[in-house]
Amino acid sequence: MRKYGNANIQARFISSASRQCPSCSTTLPTRLPTCPNCFHIEPLQSSVSYFELFDLPSDANAFKIDTRDLRSRFLRAQRLCHPDVWSGKGKEVQSLAEAQSSTLNAAYRTLVSPVQRAQYILAQHGLPSLETEKLEDPELIMEIMDVRESLDDSTSVAEVEAVRGRNEERMEETTARLEAMLAGENWETARNLTTELKYLEGIETAAKERSEKLSS
Numbered sequence: 001m002r003k004y005g006n007a008n009i010q011a012r013f014i015s016s017a018s019r020q021c022p023s024c025s026t027t028l029p030t031r032l033p034t035c036p037n038c039f040h041i042e043p044l045q046s047s048v049s050y051f052e053l054f055d056l057p058s059d060a061n062a063f064k065i066d067t068r069d070l071r072s073r074f075l076r077a078q079r080l081c082h083p084d085v086w087s088g089k090g091k092e093v094q095s096l097a098e099a100q101s102s103t104l105n106a107a108y109r110t111l112v113s114p115v116q117r118a119q120y121i122l123a124q125h126g127l128p129s130l131e132t133e134k135l136e137d138p139e140l141i142m143e144i145m146d147v148r149e150s151l152d153d154s155t156s157v158a159e160v161e162a163v164r165g166r167n168e169e170r171m172e173e174t175t176a177r178l179e180a181m182l183a184g185e186n187w188e189t190a191r192n193l194t195t196e197l198k199y200l201e202g203i204e205t206a207a208k209e210r211s212e213k214l215s216s
């Protein structure tokens with residue numbers, strides 16, 4: 001579990017006051033311990049959270065993310081540890097850069113997805129997601145089964161798109177509620193909403209597939 005404000009955050013790079021390259025003292029452009037000026041590189045500390053990695057606030061509103069901004073932060077960091085930059089500079093630094101690059105990919109994939117981002121925040125607060133996570137509300141289970149069934153029975157793209165439109169609205173509502181619950185530290189409710197959102201995403205995927213099938 002990566003907890004924000006953990007006492008074992010000791011890496012020089014992490015304290016926002018001094019994010020300078022220990023080798024050439026240039027201010028580092030990102031949270032990565034990676035200097036494009038003198039090509040000094042260090043292993044990324046595992047205590048750095050995905051939010052910290054992209055210099056994003058890890059506070060109550062952590063869930064609220066501007067995905068375009070996230071993407072530009074991701075690309076900026078990814079450029080620093082790109083294999084081309086480190087090729088010919090020795091195996092050791094190359095593998096450090098590779099490791100940073102794959103951590104960045106994992107962090108980006110996690111934070112860009114509302115479900116995975118919520119799961120990450122919940123895990124940071126001691127509620128790791130379970131493989132067997134199921135909806136508990138019987139009414140909701142029935143509702144989702146009905147929607148899945150209507151998708152299977154649909155005979156036109158227009159029909160599918162209507163289901164999809166309603167589902168999108170539902171996803172927006174659920175996401176907004178989830179955001180509020182996370183901000184209010186209502187973890188249990190947030191966890192249920194995350195599961196609900198996962199099921200709604202499942203409907204979105206099924207609808208897309210059905211639509212493609214009917215239009216081909």
Ligand SMILES: [Zn+2]
Nearest residue numbers: 021024035038
């Ligand atoms: Zn440097």
